[in-house]
Amino acid sequence: MTATLFAVTLTAAAADDVRDSLSLSGLTPDTTSVVHRLEAEVVDGAVFHTHRFLEGYNPEVRTMNQYFTLKGKYSFMLPPGSEKARIYKGAYQGAGLAYHHLNPQIGNPVSLYLFQGATIASLSRRLSFNYEWDFGLAYGWKSYSGGERPDNRVIGSKMTAYMDADFYLRWRLSPQWDLNFGLTASHFSNGNTTLPNAGLNVASLKLSLAYYLNRPAEEPDDGPLPAFQRHWSTDVVLFGGWKRRGTESDFGTLVLPDTYGVVGVNVNPMYNLNHWFNVGASLDVYYDGSANLILDENKKSDTTVEDAVDMAPITTYGDGVSRPAWYRQVTAGVSARGEFVMPYFTINFGIGHNFVNAGSGIFKGFYELLALKVALSRTTFIHIGYSLYDFQYPNNLMLGVGYRFGGRRR
Numbered sequence: 001m002t003a004t005l006f007a008v009t010l011t012a013a014a015a016d017d018v019r020d021s022l023s024l025s026g027l028t029p030d031t032t033s034v035v036h037r038l039e040a041e042v043v044d045g046a047v048f049h050t051h052r053f054l055e056g057y058n059p060e061v062r063t064m065n066q067y068f069t070l071k072g073k074y075s076f077m078l079p080p081g082s083e084k085a086r087i088y089k090g091a092y093q094g095a096g097l098a099y100h101h102l103n104p105q106i107g108n109p110v111s112l113y114l115f116q117g118a119t120i121a122s123l124s125r126r127l128s129f130n131y132e133w134d135f136g137l138a139y140g141w142k143s144y145s146g147g148e149r150p151d152n153r154v155i156g157s158k159m160t161a162y163m164d165a166d167f168y169l170r171w172r173l174s175p176q177w178d179l180n181f182g183l184t185a186s187h188f189s190n191g192n193t194t195l196p197n198a199g200l201n202v203a204s205l206k207l208s209l210a211y212y213l214n215r216p217a218e219e220p221d222d223g224p225l226p227a228f229q230r231h232w233s234t235d236v237v238l239f240g241g242w243k244r245r246g247t248e249s250d251f252g253t254l255v256l257p258d259t260y261g262v263v264g265v266n267v268n269p270m271y272n273l274n275h276w277f278n279v280g281a282s283l284d285v286y287y288d289g290s291a292n293l294i295l296d297e298n299k300k301s302d303t304t305v306e307d308a309v310d311m312a313p314i315t316t317y318g319d320g321v322s323r324p325a326w327y328r329q330v331t332a333g334v335s336a337r338g339e340f341v342m343p344y345f346t347i348n349f350g351i352g353h354n355f356v357n358a359g360s361g362i363f364k365g366f367y368e369l370l371a372l373k374v375a376l377s378r379t380t381f382i383h384i385g386y387s388l389y390d391f392q393y394p395n396n397l398m399l400g401v402g403y404r405f406g407g408r409r410r
Contacts, residue, residue: 034076036213037092041071043184045204047102051154053198058105058151067186067202068101073115078343081220087275088343089222090119090130090170098162100138106155106200107142109188111162114374116345119170125219126172130180133347134164135372135384138188144196156197157190161386166206175217178210191386192394195244195255199394228274233407235373237266237383239400245290256321260289262396268337268348272409278339284352284367285332288396292329292361294322331363332356341409346373346381365390371398379404 045067049055054064075094078085085091093116101108113136121129141155168182184206189199240263245256264286270278323329335352348371354363371385385398 033079033214035078035080035215037073037075037077037094037210038213039071039073039075039096039180039208039210041069041073041180041206041208043067043069043071043204043206045184045186045202048201048203050201051198053151053154054200060105062103062105064103064106066102067204069098069204071096071098071208073097075115075117077215080216081223083226084343085220086223087225088118089122090117090128091343092117093344096134096136098138105142105149105152107140109138109140109160111138112136113162113164115164116342117166118342120167123169128170128172130166130168130170130182132164132166132168134162134166136162138162143194153196154198154200155188155190157194160188160190160197163187168206172219175215176212178212180206180208180210182206189394191241191397192243193241193259193397195246197394225275228272229408230274231272231406231408233270233272233278234405235266235268235270235381235402236405237268237398237400237402239264239266239286239383239385239398241397241399243288243290243396245293256290256293256295258321262286262288262290262398264398270337270339272341276341278337278341278346280337282335282337282350282352283332284335285330287326287330288362289323289329291331291363292324292357294324328357330357333358333367335367335369344375346375347371348373348385362389362393362395367395369398373402378407378409 046065047054047067049063056063073094073096075092077092078088093114096113096115098111098113099108100111113134115132115134117130117132119128119130123129137159138161139159141158141160142149142152143155143157144150144152164184164186166182166184168180171179173179182205184204186202186204187199190197240261242259242261244259264284266282266284268280268282270280272278331354333352333354335350337348337350340347350369352367354367357363367387367389368391369385369387371383374382374384376382381402381404383398383400383402387395387398389395
């Protein structure tokens with residue numbers, strides 16, 4: 001559904017951005033048509049050993065290093081010479097499909113994802129330094145199973161989120177072809193929806209070849225940027241999610257038996273500094289059904305998984321979990337926020353501290369969040385986010401919708 005809304009929104013927005021045209025060498029670029037782009041990419045890298053399972057504490061006693069990925073991607077660029085193309089130099093966005101080759105014990109998942117990239121700096125007429133981010137879902141993992149794969153604490157579900165950040169050099173070979181080479185960092189995790197799930201991190205080199213169906217023979221020269229009027233806007237986001245909960249003790253990993261709901265609202269005033277950046281704050285109020293639970297260790301379940309590779313056991317609680325009063329599971333906090341604004345997508349990040357029920361548990365200390373806002377119109381957007389606490393512990397997904405008050409961006 002998200003991909004369909006994304007395609008409809010981008011098509012409508014691109015059709016509306018047809019105003020300016022620039023003359024170059026006697027030619028007038030077509031500012032009424034988006035530029036279509038196809039890309040084939042190869043990624044080769046190594047796995048970070050963030051868990052003992054990856055270091056060799058597995059049935060094969062094998063250190064897991066290899067990571068290899070093949071990608072096929074479609075994207076489009078704003079009409080050359082248009083107002084937005086001058087503001088967001090080299091911006092492109094689209095969807096991709098990837099095959100990830102890893103160790104047989106983890107699996108070879110396939111991912112479907114959205115992505116966006118743009119130019120950071122033009123080094124010459126043919127060479128530029130660019131970035132790209134990818135965000136989607138990966139399916140087909142050989143995930144943790146207490147019976148078949150008790151040692152795999154890295155991937156806890158057959159489907160995970162897939163996140164990727166690239167920094168690369170783009171060499172324009174011709175009007176139709178680009179060669180791209182750079183560095184990639186990737187992360188796979190299910191967002192704490194299933195336990196255990198330590199997550200997988202990878203660093204790689206990428207090489208890709210991009211073909212443009214209708215790019216002009218020469219790139220238009222940069223014209224003056226349109227004026228930007230600084231202003232305030234306020235995003236109100238309603239979100240929800242679900243999570244599993246575990247805790248460490250002298251007995252090993254204790255996993256609570258239920259799946260817990262999370263629901264909340266963010267009221268996020270932002271000062272729009274320029275075409276690309278917003279800064280501000282947010283009032284964050286939410287209910288977390290896993291917070292401040294009362295645990296009786298004398299009532300743990302007999303369901304205990306002992307590992308063949310001498311890891312700490314996983315024990316599931318039985319009826320030894322009691323819920324506190326509802327108001328003990330509600331919190332409110334204030335976070336400092338920043339936003340990176342591009343066509344169709346906004347990346348929001350923040351660090352905050354709770355002031356309600358902040359004395360213990362997951363409400364104590366600092367919380368951090370990262371969210372992607374996918375525009376549906378000038379005022380509405382889809383919100384896909386994830387939060388941590390104390391800069392290291394996974395918390396929950398934040399899936400929702402938002403409405404923007406006071407926005408003046410076109």
